[in-house]
Amino acid sequence: MTRTNETRQPPVGQAEPRPGMSRPAVVVHGVHKSYRSGTLDTPVLRGVDLVIETDQLSVLSGPSGSGKTTLLNLIGCIDRPDRGDLTVLGRQVGALNDNQLSDFRRDHIGFVFQNFNLLPVLTAYENVEYPLLLAGVPTDERKRRVKAALDQVGLAAQLRHYPSQLSGGQRQRVAIARAFVKAPALILADEPTANLDSENGAAIVALMRTLQRQHNVAFVISSHDPQLKAHADRVYPIRDGRLLPPEATPVRAEIAAPSLV
């Protein structure tokens, strides 16, 4: 990763924690990213600066092709920027090799996908258990955490169900439990409600918000779902690969417990 020589605007949010504040979860500085299609380079991110605080639910908002998923991928350490610096949970991830990045994701980052991405040959229990297996968590501890996670998302009765035996909303709950079960410091969700109907979408949003607060985790979501924006602590609009000033979000003193479908 290289730092650009351009004169930088200060990152959206704050580059350094203020006295008494915790370290930011993510610091993005001058990040550029292009995708090559044949001989043509298509810029997707054009010098993005961003600071995401811990313990907050942040939404990257924008239309299709705006670059929000690309930014989410960079923050999730599953892609590398062409230029710019990226610090995730205090770690300069640009300096990490592929194995180190894999280990970093395994230990610190959870993912929720638009299409749920559950492993079809594994039951709900086993899908949630899998990240703990990768992390080498002992059997007893694993069992306790998997059951607790599935209980939290309201699927204690569907432990043995395969993804094909679950509804869309239930699958996404399993995916959320899978992301939370290893107690990561950062969870990223790419359009988590895009494949759900409005009722299930609302329930999933409420669930994510509740879990985010219970676990005190930094939650970054790419979405243009207004429900999500309404629950967010911060909304970062992106247009044409550039980050716009954050939108104001409704102040929420209390989030009601989700009504589980």
Add this chain to the structure above:
Amino acid sequence: MFSLNSLALPLRNVMRNRRRTLVTLITLIVGEIALLIFGGYANAVVDGMQTGIVQQIGHLQIQRKNYFLLGTGSPMDYGIADYRKVIAAVEADPQLKNMVKVTTPLLQLQGIAGDFNRGVSRTVAGYGYVAADQNRMREWNEYRFPIEPKKIALPEGQSDVVSLGIGVARTLRLCDALTVPNCPKGEVADKNPGGKAMPDDIGALTELEAASPNLPASDGQPRLDVLAATANGAPNVINARVAAAESLGVKEIDDSYMAMPLEMAQQLVYGRDTPQVTSIVLQLRSTADIDTVRARLTRIIQDHGWDLEVLDYRTLFPAYDQTRGLFASIFGFILLLIGTIVLFSVANTMSTVVMERTVEIGTLRSMGMRRAGIARQFLSEGLIIGTLGTVLGCGLAVLCALAINSAGFTWTPPNSIEKIPLVVHMFNTPDLIVGSVAALLLLAAISSLLPAYRAARIPVVEALRHV
């Protein structure tokens, strides 16, 4: 609650597309069966050949040095005079006692057999045997072929009889007397048909021998004159009864074979001189002991300062190794064909699997699985398919082998006129099963390597975007 382990996920993935897995498994199963059945058949042929050879010439022979290379043309110059001492030394050796089944002398000679008065004769390869020892040798059946031991036609305990190969019997017009099969009818032995007259001195010698008071009166069995050169180069003739004709399984041998008691052969070759033999034949209880016994024999020979050498049946009968080599090359060719099919079949399956599960690869990688973990997973799936295919193939091949072995099929090998049981020897040595399983497993692993490597190299973002 089922707990995932390293094999659970690959195993379930293998069962995910059952039809495709089944097709790949069938390729492996058929390949494994073909390899094992052909390999077992080749083993049976080679084992059968070894059995036939060992029954006739033993595992090892002690001979005068260079008799094998030079002595067959003049066997009289390469006799073992003190063969009884050699046999006694072998039989007295405590190490050899449990490994050697038969130790017996053999005198080979070249001669002419004929009824000179009827004008029929032919050259013969004579074998002076101890008939009882030869019959014990024919009981050897280490590989348990479903055959009954066949005694040699030379009667035990009689000193004035010979037996002939059926080809010799036909030539000497003894078809009716010896009930030889496949004799052309209407062929009448003319007086000296187209041949030269017997020299007068040989004729006189023959008549003298036939009138010998030492010979018992004829009991209706045909008689023959056997003419050979003595060790001193003088002609010697013995008149003998013909007990029977037998088939040795190879026409060329049947056309020249004549067996006689050792004493008769020694009298024919050495007259009143010290009797000798050309070989001392050793048959072992197990072929596996051959190197140990040979080393021990060599030591005994060295200790006694005898001018002898030890030769094994593979040296004495080179066609054995040639046949083994032939079957090994055919097996190798079949392995190459089957291996190629397995290689492409498994590779095709695994490539399709990787393509279908690209998003899953991205998901696992985003959860923190390293590239090596992805590669290991697909490699495991290839190995599971390989293991299932080869194990099932082995099981079915065993059933096929049992069916073939109990079906009672027979076949006639090349250069043979006797049918032998068609069997499959799969279990005599683990080499065949272990080797074929290992080869196909290795191929399955190799076939999975490239798809697994490609799966591991897919960028996470591309994998997640895959449609």
